[in-house]
Amino acid sequence: MPLVRDGKAVADGWTTVADDAALPADAPVIVSFARWRAERAVLEQRNAPLGLGLKNTDAVEEVGPEIHRFGLVALNFPKFSDGRAYSQARLLRERYGFKGDLRATGQVLPDQLIHMLRAGFDSFDTADARVLQQWSKSVAAYHAFYQPIGRLRPTLDNLRREEARPAAAD
Amino acid sequence: MSRKPKGPQAVTANRLGDGAVVYLAETGRWSTRLEEARLLLDAAQADAMLDEAGRDAATRVVGPYLIEVETGDAGPRVASLRERIRATGPTI
Amino acid sequence: MYAYDRHDRMFVHARVEQFRDQAARRLKGELSEDEFKPLRLQNGLYLQLHAYMLRVAIPYGTLDARQMRQLALIARRHDRGFGHFTTRQNIQFNWIKLEEAADALHLLAEVDMHAIQTSGNCIRNVTADAWAGVAPDEIEDPRIWSEIIRQWSTNHPEFSFLPRKFKIAVTGSPADRAAVKVHDIGLRMHRNAAGETGFEVIVGGGLGRTPIIGTTLKDWLPKRDLLSYLEATLRVYNRYGRRDNIYKARIKILVHELGPEKMRDEVEVEFQTIRDGALALPAETIAEIAAHFAPPRYAKQPGFAPAHETLRRTSPGYRRWVETNVVPHREPGYAIVHFSLKPEGGVPGDATAEQMEAVADLAEKHSLGEIRVTHTQNLVLPHVAVEDLPAVWRAAEAVGFATPNLDLVTDIIACPGLDYCSLANARSIPVAQRITRRFADLGRVHEIGPLSIKISGCINACGHHHIGAIGILGVDKQGEEFYQITLGGNAGPEARLGDLLGPAVSADRVVDTVEAVVEAYLAIRAPGEDFLATYARLGLAPFKERAYAPR
Numbered sequence: 001m002p003l004v005r006d007g008k009a010v011a012d013g014w015t016t017v018a019d020d021a022a023l024p025a026d027a028p029v030i031v032s033f034a035r036w037r038a039e040r041a042v043l044e045q046r047n048a049p050l051g052l053g054l055k056n057t058d059a060v061e062e063v064g065p066e067i068h069r070f071g072l073v074a075l076n077f078p079k080f081s082d083g084r085a086y087s088q089a090r091l092l093r094e095r096y097g098f099k100g101d102l103r104a105t106g107q108v109l110p111d112q113l114i115h116m117l118r119a120g121f122d123s124f125d126t127a128d129a130r131v132l133q134q135w136s137k138s139v140a141a142y143h144a145f146y147q148p149i150g151r152l153r154p155t156l157d158n159l160r161r162e163e164a165r166p167a168a169a170d
Numbered sequence: 171m172s173r174k175p176k177g178p179q180a181v182t183a184n185r186l187g188d189g190a191v192v193y194l195a196e197t198g199r200w201s202t203r204l205e206e207a208r209l210l211l212d213a214a215q216a217d218a219m220l221d222e223a224g225r226d227a228a229t230r231v232v233g234p235y236l237i238e239v240e241t242g243d244a245g246p247r248v249a250s251l252r253e254r255i256r257a258t259g260p261t262i
Numbered sequence: 263m264y265a266y267d268r269h270d271r272m273f274v275h276a277r278v279e280q281f282r283d284q285a286a287r288r289l290k291g292e293l294s295e296d297e298f299k300p301l302r303l304q305n306g307l308y309l310q311l312h313a314y315m316l317r318v319a320i321p322y323g324t325l326d327a328r329q330m331r332q333l334a335l336i337a338r339r340h341d342r343g344f345g346h347f348t349t350r351q352n353i354q355f356n357w358i359k360l361e362e363a364a365d366a367l368h369l370l371a372e373v374d375m376h377a378i379q380t381s382g383n384c385i386r387n388v389t390a391d392a393w394a395g396v397a398p399d400e401i402e403d404p405r406i407w408s409e410i411i412r413q414w415s416t417n418h419p420e421f422s423f424l425p426r427k428f429k430i431a432v433t434g435s436p437a438d439r440a441a442v443k444v445h446d447i448g449l450r451m452h453r454n455a456a457g458e459t460g461f462e463v464i465v466g467g468g469l470g471r472t473p474i475i476g477t478t479l480k481d482w483l484p485k486r487d488l489l490s491y492l493e494a495t496l497r498v499y500n501r502y503g504r505r506d507n508i509y510k511a512r513i514k515i516l517v518h519e520l521g522p523e524k525m526r527d528e529v530e531v532e533f534q535t536i537r538d539g540a541l542a543l544p545a546e547t548i549a550e551i552a553a554h555f556a557p558p559r560y561a562k563q564p565g566f567a568p569a570h571e572t573l574r575r576t577s578p579g580y581r582r583w584v585e586t587n588v589v590p591h592r593e594p595g596y597a598i599v600h601f602s603l604k605p606e607g608g609v610p611g612d613a614t615a616e617q618m619e620a621v622a623d624l625a626e627k628h629s630l631g632e633i634r635v636t637h638t639q640n641l642v643l644p645h646v647a648v649e650d651l652p653a654v655w656r657a658a659e660a661v662g663f664a665t666p667n668l669d670l671v672t673d674i675i676a677c678p679g680l681d682y683c684s685l686a687n688a689r690s691i692p693v694a695q696r697i698t699r700r701f702a703d704l705g706r707v708h709e710i711g712p713l714s715i716k717i718s719g720c721i722n723a724c725g726h727h728h729i730g731a732i733g734i735l736g737v738d739k740q741g742e743e744f745y746q747i748t749l750g751g752n753a754g755p756e757a758r759l760g761d762l763l764g765p766a767v768s769a770d771r772v773v774d775t776v777e778a779v780v781e782a783y784l785a786i787r788a789p790g791e792d793f794l795a796t797y798a799r800l801g802l803a804p805f806k807e808r809a810y811a812p813r
Binding site for chain 1 (some may be wrong): 269276279285293297416417419421423497505535540541701
């Protein structure tokens with residue numbers, strides 16, 4: 001699938017494997033939450049990076065404490081207007097400290113990129129050419145945000161405090 | 171609308187750029203004048219026109235749908251209160 | 263008032279330019295209507311019957327003279343010279359073009375205003391008591407907290423695509439003038455046993471198709487935890503709120519389906535996990551926001567107000583206006599003045615550009631530049647010296663805002679209804695106009711006493727009909743406008759939903775029926791008893807009997 005990261009089209013090294021399909025020998029694969037629960041022992045024996053694909057109704061709490069085992073987590077937007085995966089993303093990043101690739105799948109549109117980046121997503125599985133076209137504009141739209149979420153931009157509050165601080169008297 | 175229309179129908183929508191009420195006219199153009207609306211006598215033809223209008227929605231109009239129209243000596247008249255208000259403006 | 267700094271300004275301007283680009287892409291066909299609709303809604307732009315409608319936020323109902331003048335300018339330049347103040351402290355312009363919407367938003371940004379999140383499935387404009395900061399019974403200024411919530415909720419990346427819209431209201435007084443029990447979250451400030459101020463958090467209230475009075479999830483929440491608790495509640499809602507049925511997607515349905523206990527537990531677990539995180543509010547942050555709302559420097563007023571006292575003795579009209587539309591202020595020598603946007607035969611909540619400018623001038627001259635918008639669609643000058651009241655009264659008379667009917671039978675709340683709104687089933691405004699004409703006799707209006715009439719043109723209940731002492735709901739019966747009447751609704755601390763009087767009545771009959779209900783009340787009330795008290799004592803039966811009696 002076409003993949004976008006950091007404003008560029010990149011090759012996707014991951015293969016999403018259906019629950020009933022055989023696992024390739026040592027390629028990086030993305031498996032469902034159900035398959036991971038059912039075949040965990042086998043999957044952990046593999047000598048290739050493992051990715052986890054979650055539905056937006058899957059409880060991240062169940063997998064959160066072990067999320068570091070995965071090199072990638074794919075979260076799904078069945079419709080761009082269904083915002084459940086934003087909560088999942090923040091929980092994985094902020095509560096469970098997930099450091100790997102957080103991928104958005106499903107209906108990924110250019111005008112939601114900024115929310116996704118802030119919530120912690122870093123790669124976008126989308127065939128929509130507008131995502132690449134709009135990337136720079138979307139990312140540059142704001143100089144700061146009100147919420148202390150993500151690291152894309154400082155908060156307005158932080159900027160105010162920095163400016164209010166007297167110049168160091170050294 | 172589940173009820174079967176009794177009389178002629180027309181396609182209406184709001185114009186994308188300014189939201190104005192428009193009707194699909196004979197020439198395929200969108201007109202703000204109900205008198206210019208193309209009257210569709212047969213339900214199948216009306217549905218086909220609506221489909222065509224839907225394709226127009228990308229750049230010209232929003233949300234096309236069919237309305238019932240009554241014809242008379244004074245020209246076409248829309249049947250429902252909602253459409254009368256759309257056609258002639260607020261009643262206040 | 264909260265004053266934007268450079269960063270707030272850059273932010274709202276960035277938002278305007280972002281929307282300008284989105285609208286341009288829509289007009290070029292690069293965005294479909296489905297893709298564009300949530301973007302325009304989150305910038306306040308609806309598509310109504312005749313045109314686009316722009317809903318502008320007046321955060322917690324506070325604005326200054328300069329901002330009011332800019333609203334007048336927008337009304338002239340981008341609309342047809344008027345605007346409509348709503349029950350959620352917004353103003354709506356009815357005749358906006360998509361092609362010009364970003365220009366109108368730019369004019370707003372020039373005066374530190376916006377239309378951000380006034381629609382869409384996100385956290386909406388936060389509303390508060392219109393008497394914030396000046397009400398004698400106030401515990402703490404709710405605008406401090408409304409502003410803190412405004413900042414936290416603006417462009418929130420996690421909560422921009424909720425199951426459905428989400429409305430928050432804050433009151434800082436025991437007398438609830440913000441209808442907090444019928445909001446998705448209502449916050450009521452009060453003191454705990456130790457005397458500290460905190461919040462009662464009421465969740466899952468709302469009107470619309472399934473009217474419900476909210477459930478208290480937390481009796482007393484410390485101030486430092488406000489945002490953590492809100493974030494926890496919103497997160498539970500975003501994850502578990504229903505998305506399969508638009509009519510069951512509000513948080514009230516989630517509270518109902520989980521049950522209050524389970525809902526409370528879910529929120530509590532999330533809250534305890536995040537309460538010491540980045541959203542905990544340090545005292546200094548609270549103090550910084552609070553400083554914006556410090557009381558203005560009032561000029562010391564002499565102990566007597568001769569012009570006011572003289573006119574009060576000599577002019578019954580003035581006396582009536584003072585007794586009805588002017589209420590006590592916390593600062594001695596000052597008063598809170600209400601401008602009624604409910605003249606006889608008028609459109610409730612409408613103001614022309616000229617009227618807006620006149621109010622701006624008066625605010626500058628007599629109210630330290632400040633104006634408020636009430637959830638009953640009226641305007642307020644919050645800081646008027648008592649001695650200035652005669653001048654303010656004359657000026658209000660001149661612009662048509664001096665009808666002495668605050669909280670009386672002609673102080674009607676009405677949604678735009680089928681004259682403008684694409685959701686409506688029936689008209690609201692003409693019903694309000696006919697009722698105010700029927701009750702044109704001010705002596706009679708005052709004889710009737712406090713009585714709220716609230717009119718909605720459809721079940722979405724923007725006119726709050728469920729909480730009107732007399733509620734009127736427009737319905738469509740085989741293409742004809744009919745109206746269902748409810749009695750006994752109340753918005754305040756004793757919030758209560760009205761009861762259905764009986765079968766819906768035709769448009770021809772609706773004013774007669776309302777009048778019959780009012781006459782019934784006058785006939786059966788005990789001395790000193792207002793409409794709601796009589797209704798509470800006697801119930802529906804005596805009203806029903808008279809309302810449907812053959813004439």
